[in-house]
Amino acid sequence: MTAASGSSSPAGTDERLLRTSPLRKLLGRPELGSVVGALAVFLFFAVVADSFLRATSFGTVMYAASTIGIMAAPVALLMIGGEFDLSAGVMVTSSALVSSMFSYQMTANVWVGVFVSLLVTLAIGAFNGFMLTRTRLPSFIITLGTFLMLTGLNLGFTKLISGSVSTKTIGNMEGFPSARKLFASYWTVGGVELKVTLLWWAGLVAVATWILLRTRFGNWIFAVGGGADAARAVGVPVIRTKIGLYLGVAFAAWVSGQHLLFSYDVVQSGEGVGNELIYIIAAVIGGCLITGGYGSAIGSAVGAFIFGMTSKGIVYAEWNPDWFKFFLGAMLLLATLLNAWVRKRAEATK
Amino acid sequence: MARVRTGVRAMGAVLAAVLGASLMGCSSTGGKRAEERAAKAAAEGGSAVNTPRWTFAMVTHSGDGDTFWDIVQKGAKMAADKDNINFLYSHDDEGQQQAQLVQAAIDKKVDGLIVTLAKPDAMKDVVAKATRAGIPVITVNSGSAESKKYGALTHIGQDESIAGEAVGEELNARGRKKALCILHEQGNVGHEQRCAGAKKTFDGQLQNLYVEGTNMPDVQASIEAKLQSDKNIDAVVTLGAPFADAAVKAKKTAGSKAEIDTFDLNPKVAASLQSKTLGFAVDQQPYLQGYEAVDLLWLYRFNRNVLGGGRPVLTGPQIVTSEDAAQLAEYADRGTR
Numbered sequence: 001m002t003a004a005s006g007s008s009s010p011a012g013t014d015e016r017l018l019r020t021s022p023l024r025k026l027l028g029r030p031e032l033g034s035v036v037g038a039l040a041v042f043l044f045f046a047v048v049a050d051s052f053l054r055a056t057s058f059g060t061v062m063y064a065a066s067t068i069g070i071m072a073a074p075v076a077l078l079m080i081g082g083e084f085d086l087s088a089g090v091m092v093t094s095s096a097l098v099s100s101m102f103s104y105q106m107t108a109n110v111w112v113g114v115f116v117s118l119l120v121t122l123a124i125g126a127f128n129g130f131m132l133t134r135t136r137l138p139s140f141i142i143t144l145g146t147f148l149m150l151t152g153l154n155l156g157f158t159k160l161i162s163g164s165v166s167t168k169t170i171g172n173m174e175g176f177p178s179a180r181k182l183f184a185s186y187w188t189v190g191g192v193e194l195k196v197t198l199l200w201w202a203g204l205v206a207v208a209t210w211i212l213l214r215t216r217f218g219n220w221i222f223a224v225g226g227g228a229d230a231a232r233a234v235g236v237p238v239i240r241t242k243i244g245l246y247l248g249v250a251f252a253a254w255v256s257g258q259h260l261l262f263s264y265d266v267v268q269s270g271e272g273v274g275n276e277l278i279y280i281i282a283a284v285i286g287g288c289l290i291t292g293g294y295g296s297a298i299g300s301a302v303g304a305f306i307f308g309m310t311s312k313g314i315v316y317a318e319w320n321p322d323w324f325k326f327f328l329g330a331m332l333l334l335a336t337l338l339n340a341w342v343r344k345r346a347e348a349t350k
Numbered sequence: 351m352a353r354v355r356t357g358v359r360a361m362g363a364v365l366a367a368v369l370g371a372s373l374m375g376c377s378s379t380g381g382k383r384a385e386e387r388a389a390k391a392a393a394e395g396g397s398a399v400n401t402p403r404w405t406f407a408m409v410t411h412s413g414d415g416d417t418f419w420d421i422v423q424k425g426a427k428m429a430a431d432k433d434n435i436n437f438l439y440s441h442d443d444e445g446q447q448q449a450q451l452v453q454a455a456i457d458k459k460v461d462g463l464i465v466t467l468a469k470p471d472a473m474k475d476v477v478a479k480a481t482r483a484g485i486p487v488i489t490v491n492s493g494s495a496e497s498k499k500y501g502a503l504t505h506i507g508q509d510e511s512i513a514g515e516a517v518g519e520e521l522n523a524r525g526r527k528k529a530l531c532i533l534h535e536q537g538n539v540g541h542e543q544r545c546a547g548a549k550k551t552f553d554g555q556l557q558n559l560y561v562e563g564t565n566m567p568d569v570q571a572s573i574e575a576k577l578q579s580d581k582n583i584d585a586v587v588t589l590g591a592p593f594a595d596a597a598v599k600a601k602k603t604a605g606s607k608a609e610i611d612t613f614d615l616n617p618k619v620a621a622s623l624q625s626k627t628l629g630f631a632v633d634q635q636p637y638l639q640g641y642e643a644v645d646l647l648w649l650y651r652f653n654r655n656v657l658g659g660g661r662p663v664l665t666g667p668q669i670v671t672s673e674d675a676a677q678l679a680e681y682a683d684r685g686t687r
Contacts, residue, residue: 051457051458051459054457056456056457057454057457057458060450060453060454060457063450063453064450067446155536155560164539164542165536165538165539165542166469166471166539169471260446263446263472263475264445264446264471264472264474264475265471266471266472268445268469268472268536269536270535270536271444271445271446272444275444311447311450312450312451312454314440315438315440315451315454315455315458316454316457316458318436318438320439321439321440321441322414322415325414
């Protein structure tokens with residue numbers, strides 16, 4: 001195992017001594033396609049929607065992007081590692097529910113609930129990873145199972161404990177203000193509202209990028225995604241790597257869940273369904289390959305940004321929202337085409 | 351190597367062409383839209399007032415393609431045409447997303463805002479922000495309890511508890527003993543209130559059943575399973591018109607004798623009421639909710655008028671039975687009832 005060379009070439013081993021021109025190096029970046037796409041979407045909405053370029057609108061778009069981006073970063077890592085997590089969307093809701101209901105029922109300081117929720121959410125992530133590596137079934141099946149089970153548990157437990165489909169408010173409990181500060185505060189800078197989720201997002205993307213490009217674990221992720229058996233043969237701990245990736249998703253789900261809880265005091269048990277696909281879409285638009293072994297965390301951030309711009313841009317452009325999903329699907333297709341092309345180019349010029 | 355390069359170049363050219371074409375496709379869409387807008391503006395010469403062209407935005411908790419919200423929109427659009435209003439509509443069934451859409455409307459500096467408070471806690475902050483920004487807010491459909499507290503001018507809709515109680519009483523009058531309440535939107539507080547209200551006044555036994563509202567075959571299968579497992583159920587109450595039809599089908603396959611009743615009206619429900627396939631429908635008059643919301647916002651902008659005297663303006667419940675159905679069928683057909 002060679003130490004990470006710092007080169008951006010993801011599969012890079014033997015070619016690392018060759019001198020490549022900066023342009024080719026740029027073309028080899030997984031997120032290039034998405035950056036081009038993001039620019040196109042930005043320019044497009046800047047032209048068709050007059051309120052899109054306002055500073056306040058920017059705050060709204062960034063907030064929308066950050067709520068997706070927090071989850072998209074670990075999901076991207078997981079996809080580079082060759083796996084899916086369909087339970088990521090409802091896991092966010094589960095995490096918020098656990099935190100809220102534990103605090104309320106035990107009349108405990110809110111921070112206790114937050115901590116218990118972290119443990120529970122990580123346990124769900126570990127369960128996903130453990131089941132996957134143990135049974136060797138496709139992650140699609142395993143996490144689909146978790147997804148459905150969590151959806152049921154969310155509603156079942158909430159109804160059982162709170163007597164209604166949403167939790168009771170914890171807004172007046174001890175520790176709430178400080179927890180809100182950490183998970184759901186905002187600053188107003190020149191009339192623009194910047195939410196704390198932006199910091200979480202930036203932090204998670206930075207950590208994910210550092211892990212991916214500068215650590216041994218990052219090399220393992222690329223290796224298990226490129227070919228698990230080959231990776232195992234050269235001594236990569238495949239099981240540990242995959243479980244670690246699922247723990248990463250769980251951690252981000254915890255952050256998102258706490259944000260949800262502390263923004264609104266109350267959690268609706270039925271929410272989160274369908275969001276898992278949005279995270280995957282953001283990662284794919286950002287240059288992750290569905291088959292694994294290729295992609296980047298920064299790309300997922302760009303993907304989330306595109307998603308935020310599109311979902312809010314349609315409102316600013318005063319379009320009929322009936323077409324939103326079509327637009328999203330078309331963008332996903334275009335982004336993947338662009339990525340495929342860029343990647344082929346990069347490989348051909350090596 | 352050279353061959354690889356030509357291949358790559360050809361492919362690059364094709365992709366660039368695809369990309370270029372798609373970008374051009376986008377801008378042509380914009381052009382066409384602008385054209386349509388101009389045509390629409392020209393056609394709208396017939397608005398009944400000469401107030402400035404204000405922009406009102408409506409943000410609901412509707413899922414994709416919901417008939418009920420189609421009727422609400424129809425009412426709102428008709429009032430908007432009459433009042434010379436530029437009417438915008440957006441929706442999302444997740445609280446957080448709906449709040450973001452409201453925020454987007456505030457960013458756009460609209461002149462009036464119509465929101466639903468199906469998930470009140472998620473909407474609290476953003477509604478407060480709108481009122482602080484000087485945008486008059488009217489709540490519709492759900493959230494009668496929170497509307498005033500959050501600073502809205504008034505609430506237009508049906509008090510869900512009262513509507514539920516009306517259902518319970520009607521079931522009593524029809525001599526029912528064991529009823530099923532079908533909830534098709536998990537987490538919707540209004541739906542919970544309806545079933546709770548019915549439970550309160552109903553003398554018999556009432557059970558709740560949750561179904562996946564966006565998946566009709568699943569709705570039918572769930573009701574079917576329930577009816578098969580409990581033959582004593584003699585009434586099924588669905589909370590939305592499309593689900594009544596699914597319940598009727600489920601009843602047939604399950605061989606149950608239960609009477610199907612529903613909230614809300616659509617052409618099919620009106621027809622089924624006439625043919626007595628359905629017992630009764632509780633109409634909350636969605637057309638009124640859209641129409642009145644836009645009209646009342648206009649009145650507030652124009653004349654600072656507020657309707658309701660600090661209380662919700664009720665649009666329901668109106669119990670519709672086979673006797674009334676004939677007249678309503680015609681209006682339901684054109685999509686305004």
